Amino acid sequence: MVNVSIARRYARALLDVTAESQRTDAVATQLASLVQAFEKSAELSDVLLNPAYSRSQRAQVVESLIQLAGNLEPVLANTLRLLVERNRLIYLPDISRVFRDMADTRAGRVRGHVTSAAPLSPATLEQLRKNLQQATQRDVILEQKVDPALIGGAAAQVGSVLYDGSLRTQLEQMRRQLKQQ
Template identity: 70%
Template sequence: MVNVSIARRYARAILDVAAEGNRTDAVAEQLNAFAAVVGKSADLSDVLLNPAYSRAQRSSVVEALLQAMPAPAEPALANAVRLLVDRNRLGYLPDIARLYRDMADARAGRVRGQVTSAVPLSADAVAQLQQSLQQLTQRNVVLETKVDPALLGGVAAQVGGTLYDGSLRTQLEQMRRELK
C-alpha cells in the first residue's frame, strides 16, 4: 500500500460521483475489473506506470482499455481513470479499487466475508450459510468461497473482523488441548 490517504480521497470522490447517479455497484464492478486487468498484465502495468512513457501514450492506452470493456464504461469511472493518468496516480489504482469497494459496501450496509471449506460448497449451502451469517451479524453479507483441504471438514467463515470457525481441524485441535 503506497499512500492510503491519496487512494482514499480518490475512492471517496469516485463514490460521491457514482452515488449521485445511483451507479455505485456498477462503478465498483468496473473499477475492480479495470484494476484486475492492469494488475494481471506486466506489459500493461509497465506502460501505465513507467515514467519513460509519455502521458499521451498512457492516455491512449487507457482510452483503448475503456473502449475494450465488455459494457460501456461508467462516466464516473472513465473520468476518474483519465484524471489518474493526468496526475500520474495510476499506481494507486489497486488501493483505490479496494477502498472504493469497502466504502460502497459500508454505504449500502453490506459486509464482505470469506468462507473456507475443505471441499467446494454447493450454491444451496453457500446461500444457507449466507442467510445464517446475515442473522448473526444483522447486516447484508456478501460471501466469497475458498477451498482449503487442510481443514479436513466443516467450514470457517470470516465476516468483517469476526471468525466463525466450525472446521474439523479446529475442533480436533481444541479437543487435543483439552485432553492435555
C-alpha cells in the same frame, strides 16, 4: 499498498459522484474489471506504471482502454483520465478496494469468506449466508475458498469476526484440553 490516504481520497470522491447517479455498483464492477486487466497483462501494467513512459503515452493507452471497454461509466472514464494526468494511476488497485469497501458500508453490506475442506453446494452456501446475515444484521456477500487442510467443516470470517467450525480447530482444542489434564 503505497498510500492509503491518496486512495481513500479518490475513492471517496468517486463514491460521492456515483451515489448521486445511483451507479455505484456498476462503477465498482467496472473498476474491479479494470484492475484485473492491469494485473493480468504485464505489458499493460508496464506502460501504465513504468516512469519511462510519458504522460501522453499513458493517456493514449488509457483512452484506448476506455474505447475498448465500450460502455464504461463516464465518471469512471474521467477518473482514469484524472489519475493519468496526476500520475496517480499506480493507486488504481487501492482505489478500487477502498471504493468497494466504502460502497459496501454505505449500502449496509459486509463481505465475508467461507473456507471449507470441500466445495460447498449452492444451497449450503446460501443457508450459511442467511445465518451469517442474521448474526450480523447486515447483507453478507460470501466468497468461497477450499482448503483441504481443514479436514472437515468450515470456517467463516465476516468483517473481523471468525466463526470457526472446522474439524482441524476442534481437534486442536481437544488436544489442548487433553494436554492440560
